[in-house]
Amino acid sequence: xxxxxxxxxxxRQLLKEVVGExxxxxxVRDVKCFEGKASELRGEKIVKVSxxxxxxxxxxxxxxxxxxxxxxxxxxxxxxxxxxMAHTRVxxxxxxxxxxxxxxxxxxxxxxxxxxxxxxxxxxxxxLGPDPWMAKEEYILGVFxxxxxxxxxxxxDQKVLAGIGNIYAxxxxxxxxxxxxxxxxxxxxxxxxxxxxxxxxVLERGLETKGASNDTYRDVYGYQGGYQDEFLVYGRTNxxxxxxxxxxxxxxxxxxxxxxxxxxxx
DNA sequence: ACCTCGTCCTGGTTGC
DNA sequence: TGCAACCAGGACGAGG
Numbered sequence: 001x002x003x004x005x006x007x008x009x010x011x012r013q014l015l016k017e018v019v020g021e022x023x024x025x026x027x028v029r030d031v032k033c034f035e036g037k038a039s040e041l042r043g044e045k046i047v048k049v050s051x052x053x054x055x056x057x058x059x060x061x062x063x064x065x066x067x068x069x070x071x072x073x074x075x076x077x078x079x080x081x082x083x084x085m086a087h088t089r090v091x092x093x094x095x096x097x098x099x100x101x102x103x104x105x106x107x108x109x110x111x112x113x114x115x116x117x118x119x120x121x122x123x124x125x126x127x128l129g130p131d132p133w134m135a136k137e138e139y140i141l142g143v144f145x146x147x148x149x150x151x152x153x154x155x156x157d158q159k160v161l162a163g164i165g166n167i168y169a170x171x172x173x174x175x176x177x178x179x180x181x182x183x184x185x186x187x188x189x190x191x192x193x194x195x196x197x198x199x200x201x202v203l204e205r206g207l208e209t210k211g212a213s214n215d216t217y218r219d220v221y222g223y224q225g226g227y228q229d230e231f232l233v234y235g236r237t238n239x240x241x242x243x244x245x246x247x248x249x250x251x252x253x254x255x256x257x258x259x260x261x262x263x264x265x266x
Numbered sequence: 267a268c269c270t271c272g273t274c275c276t277g278g279t280t281g282c
Numbered sequence: 283t284g285c286a287a288c289c290a291g292g293a294c295g296a297g298g
Binding site: 054071108156158165215255256 | 289290291292293
Binding site: 032071072073104105107108148149216254255 | 267268269270271274275276277
């Protein structure tokens, strides 16, 4: 489940690996994972790789672009082992001989060619909220004050804040000592600020450890991240709360697994 | 406005 | 042990 730290880790590695490369050919092995005409990318030079929330955006010299969303199990990898692996869905071959592989067991993710990258960026900026570091206090307080949705559903809503998924939402709520199912409007200003600080802290920790590989996440070199070894509550049903030692509970909020400590999170 | 549920898809885990 | 049912969830759309 690549979230902000995982996608940003991939982006930073892609800057080193593919910026400046010129595409020779794109081999689409599974049409479900590729939208648009692969042949349009022939001769295109990558000049930038950016990220908005969990989306990656490749910019080409011509002004064209490519949107990538990894969804649950997508990987972008430069390791040539992936050429012969099952579930490699798209192969981007560069003139230098280097190859970038899109691998995805479940095929939820995709690559999509667009003719104008600025239009794609504008569209995404319109539908996504700010990165948690960019969000102004007044903006977040305003959102929280107005809604009775469960606080966890608010922070994973990409229109409110971009980049947070289930893992970091659970851990941030524990760090802020806020129960995931609390109505957002019931949070005090102090609690909202504590939550925002906690969100930034767990995301930064995720970046430092190059992401969470509890499931299928891998970076551009095919390596696992390290955040799964320091989950605060995510996936830790009945394990001890790191603060008080009580057993953590699992419930479902918004259709997703949700872990919390009844004693520490109020 | 917001909630739940279904959809996409596969592989690992659980349960009988 | 064998196999089927279940579960994971990002984004989106339908229906309530």
